[in-house]
Amino acid sequence: MSKSYLRYFLNKLAWLLVTAVFAFILNFTLPRLMPGDPVAAITARIAQGMSNTTGMKEVYERYAEQFGTNKPIHEQFLIYMKNILQGNFGTSFSQYPRPVADIIRASIVWTIALQFPAIIVGWIIGNALGAMAAYLKKGFDKVLMPISIFVSNFPAFGMAIILMVIFAVNLKWFPTSGGYGYNLIPNFSWEFIWSVIVHYQLPFWSIVLIIIGGQAIGMRSMSIYELNADYVKYARFLGIKDRVIVRYVFRNAMLPQITGLALSIGTMVSGALVAEIVFSYPGLGYTMLNGVMGQDYPLISAVTLIITIMTLIANFLIEILYGIIDPRIKAAQAEEQGG
Amino acid sequence: MKRLTWFLSALLMLSMLLASCAPAATPTAAPAEPTAAPTQAPQEEPTKAPEVQPTKELSAAEIAAALPRKETLYFNGQQWGPVVCWNPYSSSCNNAMAISQGDNARVTMFETPYLYNMLDGKQYPLLADGPWSWNDAMTEITFKIKPAARWSDGTPVTAEDVAYTWYAHVKYNTSTGASNKDYIEAIEAVDPQTVVIKAKLDADGKAVNPLIVAAYVSSNYVLQKAWTQKLEERTGGDPAKFLTDPAEDVVYSGPYHKFYTDETKVVLVRDDNYWGKDPSMWGKLPAPKYLAHVIFKDNAAGTTALKAGEVDVSQQFNSNVQDLWLKDGLPISTYLPEPPYNIGASLPTAFYNLRSYGLDQVAVRKAIAIAVDYDTIVANAMTNQSATFKQVPRSLMNPTPGEQALYDREAVKSLQWEGNDIEGAKKLLDEAGIVDTDGDGWREYNGKKLQYVATCPNGWSDWQAAIEVVAAAGKKIGIDITTNYPEWSVYQTVVTNWPLPETGYDIFMMWSAGAGPTMPWGRIRNLLSSEFAETTNNWTGNWGGYKNPEVDELIKKIPTMTDQEEIKKAYTRLVEIYLTDVPSFTLMYRPQSFHTVYEGVWTNFPHQGDGTNPPVPPLNLTDGWSIAGLYNLKLVNP
Numbered sequence: 001m002s003k004s005y006l007r008y009f010l011n012k013l014a015w016l017l018v019t020a021v022f023a024f025i026l027n028f029t030l031p032r033l034m035p036g037d038p039v040a041a042i043t044a045r046i047a048q049g050m051s052n053t054t055g056m057k058e059v060y061e062r063y064a065e066q067f068g069t070n071k072p073i074h075e076q077f078l079i080y081m082k083n084i085l086q087g088n089f090g091t092s093f094s095q096y097p098r099p100v101a102d103i104i105r106a107s108i109v110w111t112i113a114l115q116f117p118a119i120i121v122g123w124i125i126g127n128a129l130g131a132m133a134a135y136l137k138k139g140f141d142k143v144l145m146p147i148s149i150f151v152s153n154f155p156a157f158g159m160a161i162i163l164m165v166i167f168a169v170n171l172k173w174f175p176t177s178g179g180y181g182y183n184l185i186p187n188f189s190w191e192f193i194w195s196v197i198v199h200y201q202l203p204f205w206s207i208v209l210i211i212i213g214g215q216a217i218g219m220r221s222m223s224i225y226e227l228n229a230d231y232v233k234y235a236r237f238l239g240i241k242d243r244v245i246v247r248y249v250f251r252n253a254m255l256p257q258i259t260g261l262a263l264s265i266g267t268m269v270s271g272a273l274v275a276e277i278v279f280s281y282p283g284l285g286y287t288m289l290n291g292v293m294g295q296d297y298p299l300i301s302a303v304t305l306i307i308t309i310m311t312l313i314a315n316f317l318i319e320i321l322y323g324i325i326d327p328r329i330k331a332a333q334a335e336e337q338g339g
Numbered sequence: 340m341k342r343l344t345w346f347l348s349a350l351l352m353l354s355m356l357l358a359s360c361a362p363a364a365t366p367t368a369a370p371a372e373p374t375a376a377p378t379q380a381p382q383e384e385p386t387k388a389p390e391v392q393p394t395k396e397l398s399a400a401e402i403a404a405a406l407p408r409k410e411t412l413y414f415n416g417q418q419w420g421p422v423v424c425w426n427p428y429s430s431s432c433n434n435a436m437a438i439s440q441g442d443n444a445r446v447t448m449f450e451t452p453y454l455y456n457m458l459d460g461k462q463y464p465l466l467a468d469g470p471w472s473w474n475d476a477m478t479e480i481t482f483k484i485k486p487a488a489r490w491s492d493g494t495p496v497t498a499e500d501v502a503y504t505w506y507a508h509v510k511y512n513t514s515t516g517a518s519n520k521d522y523i524e525a526i527e528a529v530d531p532q533t534v535v536i537k538a539k540l541d542a543d544g545k546a547v548n549p550l551i552v553a554a555y556v557s558s559n560y561v562l563q564k565a566w567t568q569k570l571e572e573r574t575g576g577d578p579a580k581f582l583t584d585p586a587e588d589v590v591y592s593g594p595y596h597k598f599y600t601d602e603t604k605v606v607l608v609r610d611d612n613y614w615g616k617d618p619s620m621w622g623k624l625p626a627p628k629y630l631a632h633v634i635f636k637d638n639a640a641g642t643t644a645l646k647a648g649e650v651d652v653s654q655q656f657n658s659n660v661q662d663l664w665l666k667d668g669l670p671i672s673t674y675l676p677e678p679p680y681n682i683g684a685s686l687p688t689a690f691y692n693l694r695s696y697g698l699d700q701v702a703v704r705k706a707i708a709i710a711v712d713y714d715t716i717v718a719n720a721m722t723n724q725s726a727t728f729k730q731v732p733r734s735l736m737n738p739t740p741g742e743q744a745l746y747d748r749e750a751v752k753s754l755q756w757e758g759n760d761i762e763g764a765k766k767l768l769d770e771a772g773i774v775d776t777d778g779d780g781w782r783e784y785n786g787k788k789l790q791y792v793a794t795c796p797n798g799w800s801d802w803q804a805a806i807e808v809v810a811a812a813g814k815k816i817g818i819d820i821t822t823n824y825p826e827w828s829v830y831q832t833v834v835t836n837w838p839l840p841e842t843g844y845d846i847f848m849m850w851s852a853g854a855g856p857t858m859p860w861g862r863i864r865n866l867l868s869s870e871f872a873e874t875t876n877n878w879t880g881n882w883g884g885y886k887n888p889e890v891d892e893l894i895k896k897i898p899t900m901t902d903q904e905e906i907k908k909a910y911t912r913l914v915e916i917y918l919t920d921v922p923s924f925t926l927m928y929r930p931q932s933f934h935t936v937y938e939g940v941w942t943n944f945p946h947q948g949d950g951t952n953p954p955v956p957p958l959n960l961t962d963g964w965s966i967a968g969l970y971n972l973k974l975v976n977p
Binding site: 044095107178279 | 606636
């Protein structure tokens with residue numbers, strides 16, 4: 001590793017740490033700045049049917065004490081930090097007394113299993129189509145472009161509902177809701193696995209279709225830009241073969257797309273909210289929405305913390321990789337060293 | 340080649356990313372909160388979440404890959420999120436299929452001594468043997484426990500269990516304890532079969548509130564003493580731990596218990612040794628072997644499943660429910676064949692903030708209330724699933740025949756309004772001198788324009804539709820009412836804590852109590868009693884701050900009255916005051932539970948005039964006496 005690269009690496013690492021610290025503080029503070037009182041919501045549930053106001057005051061105070069919401073915010077922050085360092089995300093407010101860790105564990109696999117393949121498949125197909133449109137032009141581009149624009153601008157809930165109405169309600173090819181058959185209990189049988197696969201299709205494609213559109217548009221314009229760049233003209237002028245040129249072009253056009261991919265993987269934990277709601281599919285997105293609605297500070301903080309960490313790491317890795325592969329960044333390093 | 344390297348490096352990067360997720364996620368697997376119970380088994384196989392482990396007691400042979408459709412009764416509308424725990428002392432288990440105490444307690448897994456029937460207002464023995472009785476001074480209730488009653492571990496249910504349950508409720512200040520300890524002095528076991536409930540006495544040696552004491556026997560579960568002591572032992576007497584214990588090992592007396600739960604469903608399975616098959620109770624087992632509830636994310640998803648025949652008992656608002664059989668021709672029905680389809684039990688109500696400018700004036704309050712077009716609310720917000728105020732004139736009573744008979748309709752007839760009375764409202768305001776003096780189209784009171792915000796929680800679509808109608812009524816009579824819909828988390832914090840803000844909450848919607856053994860007294864107390872006026876942490880009622888000593892006096896006296904005529908007179912007077920002072924006004928009637936059934940698999944559900952005696956109420960075959968319906972179910976194609 002060259003000295004300049006080491007400097008670049010340390011520089012990025014320092015920024016990562018600084019960002020992480022600020023993100024951590026924001027993760028804690030922002031949810032708590034929302035108006036309203038989450039302990040009141042818990043009291044509301046517990047106090048249902050209670051008509052004794054002193055009793056309710058006791059209940060309220062007991063929970064305020066337990067959650068520490070009656071303490072000054074800096075004290076709450078210290079407690080929170082201590083717990084997080086011990087790997088303890090605390091107890092959820094909205095699903096009290098369930099531990100936040102338990103909630104996330106129960107839903108995160110569904111979310112990742114839905115989002116990760118959808119993002120990858122959507123990304124690969126989208127980029128391939130985009131690149132082809134840029135390169136082939138003419139008819140292919142004329143058809144693909146409008147479709148891509150149309151699909152990528154489709155509101156996600158609209159896509160999900162259209163798929164549901166066509167394929168589940170009318171054609172009855174796929175079920176309307178759930179992660180697996182309404183009459184099944186999870187077990188290792190073909191019936192169950194098949195049911196999971198069948199239930200997976202509509203939520204999956206409702207996400208993939210939208211990603212394809214967006215990626216295709218991005219990749220197409222990047223590729224067209226690169227195809228018209230001076231170095232391509234120069235290479236053509238030198239008589240370099242098309243195949244070789246295309247390789248250069250896509251390598252350059254790909255860079256921003258990779259960044260986008262890393263970011264969407266970093267944020268995928270926040271869930272495919274719309275698909276989850278429309279298809280009553282299990283996952284973290286809806287849990288998170290409920291957490292926000294119910295001001296579930298520990299749950300919001302935990303999920304946003306995971307998102308933050310994943311995004312930061314994804315970004316960091318990309319910058320490190322760029323440092324190695326992107327000649328422009330290499331050049332910048334060299335300049336810095338020179339200056 | 341280079342391109343391939345590129346893709347390979349991209350793949351490598353992805354795998355690194357994934358690997359980097361792992362450390363971030365690992366802490367979630369660490370032992371959580373210290374308050375979590377020691378018995379909570381750490382979940383194995385965190386990476387294989389869809390295959391969450393079924394209940395451990397089940398033998399391999401019992402694990403059904405699929406629930407047989409003809410042995411399973413499917414529900415919706417009760418469970419809206421994953422189950423948190425099985426602890427019947429806790430109020431926060433979010434375990435609607437198994438735990439729900441109250442006026443119509445859910446008795447699938449845990450049982451109450453008596454079952455309340457909202458249709459005839461009576462309490463029928465379940466764990467209890469025969470009716471309960473007051474002593475002559477009306478200070479003590481005595482009842483016996485059925486000799487046949489057994490816990491799931493085979494031991495008999497005894498009076499000692501009833502007494503210890505109460506002891507634990509008080510000791511750990513559960514919501515049952517907190518809400519009853521001002522009225523119940525003690526619950527004691529005289530002998531293994533005999534229970535005595537001693538009422539708290541006032542200065543004159545009379546029970547403070549005999550109604551609440553009598554309601555206890557059908558509202559609260561009996562829990563096993565031995566198990567409760569076990570729970571106390573492992574939680575070391577710490578109330579927080581006691582109430583947050585997940586209680587997977589809980590001993591129960593009811594016909595069903597946990598079979599399977601995860602993020603998507605809850606399934607209860609029948610206990611074929613259930614004591615209730617004894618001839619002294621039901622004489623047989625309930626028909627469905629499984630009670631299953633898929634967790635839907637919203638009403639629309641629940642309705643779609645109902646249409647697909649994947650739900651048998653729908654306890655949710657299905658918009659335009661009649662379309663399901665009239666247009667779609669599905670074998671779906673409601674308790675009543677015609678509108679309002681259900682028996683109304685609670686009265687969603689608009690409260691006035693009596694401190695808002697001008698709303699201290701009866702004329703303004705009444706004018707807005709009589710101008711509101713209730714028929715539109717019933718038709719739009721409730722899609723006709725509420726009785727109209729022509730069918731059931733407004734009072735403080737719900738539409739059940741029992742409550743309607745408790746007041747003298749003729750005596751208050753001149754005060755009842757059906758709504759949309761724009762001219763009447765204008766006249767009322769004109770006579771009170773509240774007119775538009777500056778010609779801007781809006782009326783002024785003492786020179787200040789009458790301007791209000793009507794509100795309810797965001798996303799509660801039927802309520803929002805109703806609030807829009809209220810605002811429209813204001814515009815028609817020259818009072819500027821705008822609407823605003825804060826999130827529930829904010830809304831509930833504001834309306835339950837006096838003082839209300841100066842603006843934004845002038846007219847706001849909240850609920851009222853439904854059907855139960857203390858009703859309509861309890862509902863009237865919640866709506867009008869000054870004990871709740873201008874208080875904080877008020878989840879009960881009278882959020883607008885209404886105070887009237889005569890009302891307080893009547894509310895205090897009614898529970899101790901025994902003469903029916905005297906009671907009727909008191910209720911009539913309360914209705915008269917309510918309709919005169921208008922501190923709040925009912926916007927619609929709402930059923931205790933929505934109750935729509937699919938008869939493609941099961942049939943013989945409770946319907947009006949189905950010949951059951953006592954009549955089975957439309958409460959989803961799980962609540963109070965409606966559980967009797969589970970024993971009547973038959974298969975369409977056996």
